[in-house]
Amino acid sequence: MTAVRQIVNSNVLRQIIKLPKSLQDRPVEIIVMPVNERRTRPKFNRKQLDSLITGSNTQALSGVLPANADIGVENLREERRRTYECAD
Numbered sequence: 763m764t765a766v767r768q769i770v771n772s773n774v775l776r777q778i779i780k781l782p783k784s785l786q787d788r789p790v791e792i793i794v795m796p797v798n799e800r801r802t803r804p805k806f807n808r809k810q811l812d813s814l815i816t817g818s819n820t821q822a823l824s825g826v827l828p829a830n831a832d833i834g835v836e837n838l839r840e841e842r843r844r845t846y847e848c849a850d
Contacts, residue, residue, distance in 0.1 A: 765795045 772781055772790045781790075 763795065765793060767794075768792050 769789050769791050772785050772788055775781060775790070775792075
């Protein structure tokens with residue numbers, strides 16, 4: 763995608779766009795990009811999406827308890843504390 767960036771004094775934009783006082787009479791950046799180009803998004807089928815959402819890594823990072831966990835909350839908290847405290 764082609765884009766053009768330029769820094770100008772905001773006064774040159776008065777006839778084009780109404781600016782808030784905080785942007786008046788100061789340097790601003792103008793970015794010009796086409797709007798008709800579509801970004802491509804990764805396509806997932808339902809099975810892939812479900813596996814991403816329910817994956818153990820995703821659940822661990824989001825703090826979700828495993829459904830079949832026989833471990834108590836305190837034990838799980840302590841286990842995660844030991845695991846992630848030393849990770850830098």
